[in-house]
Amino acid sequence: MKDFAREAETLRAELRRHEHLYYVLDQPEVSDAEYDALMRRLRELEEAHPELASPDSPAGRVGGKPREGFVKVRHSAPMLSLDNALNEGELRDFDRRVGELLEGARYTYVAELKLDGLSMAVEYEQGRFRQAVTRGDGSVGEDVTENARTIRSLPLRVDSAWPAFEVRGETVMNRRAFDRLNAERDEQELSRFANPRNAAAGSLRVLEPRITASRRLDYYTYFLMTGGHFALPSHWASLDEMVRMGFKVNPHRKLCASVDEVLEFCAHWETHRQELPYEIDGVVVKVDSVEQQQALGFTARAPRWAIAYKYPARQERTTVVAIEVQVGRTGALTPVAHLQPVAVGGVTVSRATLHNEDEIARLELKIGDEVIIERSGDVIPKVVRVWAQGKGRTAFAMPVNCPVCGGRVVREEGEAARRCINVDCPARLKESILHFASRGVMNIDGVGEALVDQLVDRGLVKSVADLYQLTAEQLLSLERMGEKSAANVLTNIARSKLNPMPRVIAALGIRFVGERTATLLAEALGSLDALAAASADELQGVEEVGPKVAESILQFFREPRNRDLMERLRAASLDFTYVSTRPAAGPLQGLTFVLTGTLPSLSRDRAKALIEHAGGKVAVSVSKKTSFVVAGEDAGSKLDKARTLGIAVVDEQELRRLIEVRE
């Protein structure tokens, strides 16, 4: 027995060493077959003698049991993001600010590659891997421990000077793993991942650790912390220490004595980034001394001691094979170029917007031309210019009739777009419904493209107001709609009635009236009826509303169909009056509330609006300054914290009473 224990421990040590050589240092000493043989022997031993198994065993990397969901975990210190420098000038500005704030003291920078992945914090206790948490919103992330355990370059046991410490770094998928994954997905007729970053995120946040294990993620560390602080006084020294401990630290880093050296590093990797096996989107520049970092401090969003130097948008060359015309919510016809698929910075691009016919004329573009396309951030790719005219190129002309309904198309004076003026055009209706249901507007989960297509094509929805008349029976008659999803859709539609009134304004789809303008209009006018009745002068009296927006609003309410829509939404009991969110004198003045869990009849936004209307404040986290915690169903850690701090907890009914009694 004892011998088995010793053998298992020796095997684990051997395997750990080989994993480090292979996955971290990229210098294997044994063949895959030899490694597999060692692993097989260890598995045999651990299976035959389960008491020998240990949580940090390399044999445990295959992936444990699937989970129900992810548990939220608060970070030891916030995981902030970085401000960006988009060019040399902005990097020099950053350096000037650092120099000024450090009042002439000498300082050095560490320049590192900015890996395009997902940041993650990993905790160790007594040198053992304990917990891995995604960045989440920066304060609270998701526990992905079991998934992270399968990442081969993340050591499960390390030799460390601290009883407990934490590393932070980037989870990435290299290009080869990404290509292989997408090839597999093609074969299985599954949708492709758009880029390695999405693939890494999708692989880390799955409930089945075996899937993560099969995806070959990599983890590069860049911070070493203990007790919520940096563990060593120099960032560079931390990187070295993590290398020593066996973590994978990106070798392409440089200690720079001046901003010029940093710029040189940035320029070098901008031209060589394609040679790297993974994607980078820039360089991260950090002041090396932790003492100086502390002197520089933070803004609300990001540290003043670091910046991300971002590389400009990626451009590629490809051919325009066709031009298709799409019809949007306002009836605008948008030409879209179909391209020979091309990878732009890791994303396969096969379409690019051409905006309108003037843009096509400006580009002097014809079908068959070779063009330069560009992708910056997450925005839709666009055609920058024609590179070479295609042989047999054919001119494109905007259609005179709507490509969807065949209705008349007009181009109004001073406008770049042609519009389909048929208010019943199915393309327009579909887009209006998608807009109505979208995030930040009425937030109706489950009402996406596939469902909307069916609802409109079958004539079940002829106006957005019809959403509120849908029945379970009607939904069940649709393809791919089970009882559970039908019930969910209906609940989500019903719940959307709780949205505050500015959302309802935004949902109407009035041209130029987005969320922000909707809120300003709501604050100034108080009700939807007042908005519908407002004159051009009254409208222009509202902050940020000019003649163009005012005219668009007037035009909208002049249309009898839109008046009718408004009445039908009122009948569906949507919110037509505004509850101010501006702090005012009221019964709750001087009180701070924290909301947690789901309240029986109030949405988060509504509850917040009610409290603020009554003069109270709403905070996100519980502290000694909190006056009341309003708890609903499934209240989480905030409730526990309130109890430990001895803060009063009320439910929705009590909250309502509080507002009335104090009034």
Ligand code: IVH
């Ligand atoms: S430092 C407070 N170092 O870029 C410091 N971030 O824009 C924040 N990233 O959220 C992070 N490589 O996901 C740092 N060498 C590196 C990085 C890096 C990639 C990502 C990370 C972060 C984002 C900030």
